[in-house]
Amino acid sequence: MTEHEQKPVEQVAERGFTARLERLRSDAGHPTLETISRHAGRSMGAVSNTFTGKAVPSNAKAERIVAALGGTFDDEWRELLDRARAERNRTRTDDEPDSVPAPDRKRPRRRTVLIAGIVALVVVAGAAIAFLPDWNGAADRSGSGGVGPVVVTRAGPLGLIVRSSGTRDGEQIGSAAEGQTLWAECHAVTDFDPRPDTGKGPVWYRVRWPSSGPTKDFLGSTPDDAYVGWVYGGFAVPRAPENTQIPHC
CATH class of the missing domain: 2.30.30.40 (SH3 Domains)
Structure with missing residues (x-):
């Protein structure tokens, strides 16, 4: 196999999990991603990323997908997920640079402008967040007023x-x-x-x-x-x- 024919390391590590998931989906009659996401209580994008290997879900989220397909989340599932996460973390670590370039001390004006821009973005973001709905489902809502x-x-x-x-x-x-x-x-x-x-x-x-x-x-x-x-x-x-x-x- 040539270098161009080799699959990415992450794909090789995760194919065990995704391959077993695809087999389970096939055994269940190959339901659509929309059906799986509805029964698993997950977004269709998250389910799609799980099947394609773009993301490795937590054990709890993977268990819900497996259960939605009529499967049982056993130790083999956990082992496949642990292996996929370990390989993904190792690959990301290998991709990180060995050293960090020294800061450029010859352009203080550029750095000042950059910091000022970041501060402005933070202020704008804070103002925007103030107008967003409160999605927090764990907030204490005691009291019956205003409903x-x-x-x-x-x-x-x-x-x-x-x-x-x-x-x-x-x-x-x-x-x-x-x-x-x-x-x-x-x-x-x-x-x-x-x-x-x-x-x-x-x-x-x-x-x-x-x-x-x-x-x-x-x-x-x-x-x-x-x-x-x-x-x-x-x-x-x-x-x-x-x-x-x-x-x-």
Whole structure:
């Protein structure tokens, strides 16, 4: 095999894990990435990166993908993941330079301009963050003030997914049943629309939720719940006449 025919070291190390994952997917009838991501509570991008070997997931995240395919996460999976991570870390270490170039002391003006630019970027970023929705699902939300009811209008057998954020990378932290009432603090428009066919757009409700940990269990929402989750507005609507009390986040 010539040098040009050799595969990257990371690919060789990770093919054991990805190859076994592909076999499991094939045994499960080769479901789509969208189906796998929905059952695993992971974003489709994260699942795709796992199958292509672009990313090596944690054991917990890998276990959810394996379970979504009907497999059992055993010691062999753990060994394959450990081997892939070790080889990836070793490769990255080998790619790092042996020494760091000495600082250029002949151009203080350029360095000053660079520092000033960084400070300006930090200030702008801080101002932008102040206007972003609060995605923090682990925040203490004790107290029932400032919430309004929204009703789940559509949910399949697996329920309406409650996420840790209204973004593509939001993890599933529970499920809500059709007809269930959730208590919303506010709504936000993001860049993630999981069902464009509804015509509702990427609207998400931040609701009170009893847990912040990853789970697919059906849970109830009360105004006094200590955590928050996010549900897609295409399958949930405010219950009149309280809908005017659900502000923008």
